Amino acid sequence: MQHIDCHEERIHLCGKIQFFGYLFVFDKNEECIAASENVQERWLCSAQEFIGRSITDILDFLLPKYSIRFQHFRPEIADLIFNRFVEKVALDEQDYYVSIYRYGEKLYLEIEQSNGFNLKQTKLYYYAKHLEREDSDVWKSLTQLIKEIIQFDRVMIYRFKEDKSGQVIAESIRDNLDSLLGYRYPEFDIPQQARALYKEFLARHTADTESAVSPLIQSTEEEIDLTPCSVRALSPIHLQYLRNAKIQASASFSIIVEGELWGLVACQNVLPRHVDLAQRHACIFLTQYAVNYYLAVCRKQESQYIALTSQLEAELKERLWLSNDLLATFSKFAHQLIHKLTADGMWIGNGEEQLSFGEVPAAQHITVIRHLLEQQQEHVFATHNCVYLENTQNEEQLFPGVIKVDLIPNSSWTLLFFRKEHLIEEVWAGKPEKIIQYDPVSNQKFPSPRTSFEAWKKINQGASIRWEQREIQFIERIVILVQQVMAKRAGEIQRLNEELVNANNTLETYSYTLTHDLKNPLSAIRLSAQMIQMKSDLSGEFLKRCSTNILDAVQLMSEMMEKIHEEFASSSSVILKPYLIDPTAHILSIVETAKQEHDVHHLQFELGKIYPVLAERTLLFQLFLNLIGNAIKYSGKEQQPYVKVYSQIDPTHISYFIEDNGIGMDLKDDSDIYEIFRRMPNSTGYEGSGVGLSIVKRIVTRLNARITVESELGKGTLFRVDFVRHQ
CATH class of the missing domain: 3.30.565.10 (Histidine kinase-like ATPase, C-terminal domain)
Structure with missing residues (x-):
């Protein structure tokens, strides 16, 4: 029995085209190898009749009045992925968009209906200013603008979370619809191959989930890649998913942040509605503009955060230089660090000494935490769902949010920050469970699209509010700061020890000079003084000779001591590095x-x-x-x-x-x-x-x-x- 999972569906090779458009595919020689079956309805020629013909012949046949305008499309699409040649044409009083583009070694020609949308330059300026309003959320503003452009009942910003599920973070809806703001959606609602397409091709839509689709008529059995095709039909599973949600038209625009799929602008309409090429291009442009503005705001906030923390880092570094006591230093800055990290408490210790500040787990639990997190190799490790408590009493406070910091390599100094458990009531758009059905005809099992989208609530327990990346980076800077000061202090100690050895050697010389070289002049002074004391009637000449001897000895001692002082000062001076x-x-x-x-x-x-x-x-x-x-x-x-x-x-x-x-x-x-x-x-x-x-x-x-x-x-x-x- 074969089991086809949702993520195995080859949606980019579906070979089906929606009703509002027509598709022709050409090989590297620009000869047609495939055409959508519905071309016969519009041009009264079967798709098979176009096979083997050149793109120039087909354009001349389909749009004879525009032959001259299509003579220069090749330079515009040469060697550039997704660079499209686009022209607006009129057929029987109905406007169409003609798109020609390369993908891989193939050339694609799409013709799709126009809704008559025309984006004026003045309107574009208004849209940009609307997104940049400081008094509103950029994502909420984006939903308002896209709803105005495509006139759908609901436009949502659907953001992917770390576990690959999604959540609605902004929306604009028709008055009589229930809000889905805050609703969660499971990962399997958008399988991985769909996410890959969203990342590569930024706009996807279906105009009517109930309309018939047209197959591609091909000259070969090759499966043609329709990744960049705007008129490609959606997968049967996704179409059924939309029907179950009572949606007949949908559109989505990818939100790409720093090269990754951050989320989607998800649009839903209860009745059929086509979003034409001009509307899609406008929505993609505004989405990317919103992304750029969002990133600018984020970077501004990051800069402000760094500026606020830089002063604390400088003060901490200053204190570390003045004090060799880590415990005392971090005690002084504990409450500031807790505040900057929005933590509930902090613990610092090395096994022998320890201190805690704010609200922290009991001592025996901290011991368990340290043991559990010893396996983590990073100097800074953060988690919001640490599980470490066994047989706890009901009144004990849980602290699943932990940042573990190894302050000094190969030492037992550890810094811990804690956050309390944060209970969250999550509302899911239907119970997040995957249902597998069996088709006895094909003997296959396949995932059944969810049929229920009723609000399903779940209390999220055992986790704290996540640590932000900027908070982790702040602590990483603190670790580097501590290690740099300690390393430099160790270098300074070594240098001072070397200077101390030199100073001791000099002191030995100084001591030897004082005890040996000064003996002679001191003896001369003592001898002269004794002679003066021993004789009562001394001649002036004798006194003069004795006083001269004393003065000469004193002068000699003074010169010797001055010289010793100069040598000592010279040898013990430290070269300063200001x-x-x-x-x-x-x-x-x-x-x-x-x-x-x-x-x-x-x-x-x-x-x-x-x-x-x-x-x-x-x-x-x-x-x-x-x-x-x-x-x-x-x-x-x-x-x-x-x-x-x-x-x-x-x-x-x-x-x-x-x-x-x-x-x-x-x-x-x-x-x-x-x-x-x-x-x-x-x-x-x-x-x-x-x-x-x-x-x-x-x-x-x-x-x-x-x-x-x-x-x-x-x-x-x-x-x-x-x-x-x-x-």
Whole structure:
């Protein structure tokens, strides 16, 4: 017993033509090898009489008044798939469209009736603007326009889902029809070979499901491919499907998004209605225009999403650089990450340490989830229907939506995001079941078209709302960011270890010099001092000689120590690799920390324009830490403490200003405020060791910058740091 399944039906080789059109097929020599039987009704010549004749002879016979117009069709169709030569002609006061095109090695000639539709340029502009309206859905607008053009009772946008079923996402209907908006249709309603045709040939229609069809009369037994044929009859199974749905005319236009069949514009009419070539072309054009607009809107939304998440990514990266604690870092950003992903909860851990935020499964279920998802090789794996719960209590919340993130390769650090179960009531256009019938005459089983399209409801359980691709890509960027920081940090640690070895070697030399080379001058000083102590009556000449020996020894020690310091500084210096840094986050963090540390909660802080600077991140942080920290500390006892940080730019430098209204400094005595351990006389009562500004001076030097200060006792201080713009 043979079983012909729906997807095995060879619909592109049906060999049947609809009543409103006529078809001729020619071989590569342009000799007719097939003609539709119904040509006899119109031209009173049997289809067999056309076999073997050239396309030029047939055109001259069928349309003698248009012979000259058909002399130049060959250049228009040469070597171009689906490039059609189209002319509108009149036969006995009835308009027809004549189409000539190549497909494979064959030439096709179609003649079909015209409805008199004519799309004006002004109308096309109106249609385009209607699709671009920001206050409406582009797919709803498309159904309205196509309904206006073809005058069908129902026009729907039917979108294919990931499981290959479909759903109506937009529609325009005649007033007395029931809406099918939101209805689901099973995959087998549109078999795979039909989908392949929809992807290749963008318009399909039948004018009357009850009308007779005409067979092709052929000179050979070859099955002729009618894939690009507009007048091809639909398959018997599909025609019966339409009859069961009480539809007599249908049309569909393919929605192709980035090369794939995204959906269909599905059109239905209760009574027979022909959609002519001009109408179909207009509908295809508007459908593709809607696709382009839809993609533009999607890309705009993607760009906006990336822009919104980029700031979070930058802040997370900044925190990772400043802290080696993954748990603490992700704890700080947990609620922001949950919000960006529209998740219900987040869990992070490495087996020994773990934290959760928001709503998450119970601990034992998280262990099961981690074990289940260990088999997934991707660093980021997302599912909306994870099954992991056994013997759960009724009150337990299900979390089938899971994103699993392996933060660091070959480590146990895992990041999990969760979404709750989302119950959906799906409405199907008839129960989605395939019925197989048996034909005893042919001894074949075949799929029976569905007879019921009554609403059939199903509650979809055990799944969450799907994770969007942009959300998954956002998490993938976070993973890359973490791994890059960790890898660079590992490289930095290795480099610092090497420098530490060199520094230790230098320290050994320094230590040896101090303990060995300085013994001689120290002995000279000790000996001279002992001699002075031992003798009571010393001559002036003797004292002069002893003091000279002491001064010479001191000079020698000073020169030796200076030289050692230079060598040590040279060997321990790190070559900086500056890059452009926006210090805004640093500054704000320092301000908050300093306010707490110095108990200056009533501080008035003003952040002006901030320009990125070329610097090394750690040194820049340390620089601002000292300058801003001092500004807050020394203005904290004022009645209204005020600190302002801002920057200015010129062609060569970017200048940062740290201004306060604190105790100020007396700079008249030209003293070196950057000298280590030096504290100003009016700083009594404020914590400090006098090291901060010394560190600032060294950092400024290392960064190839310049620092100046303006200050007045009791009126505040203004520090200015000039960074070089280009290095």
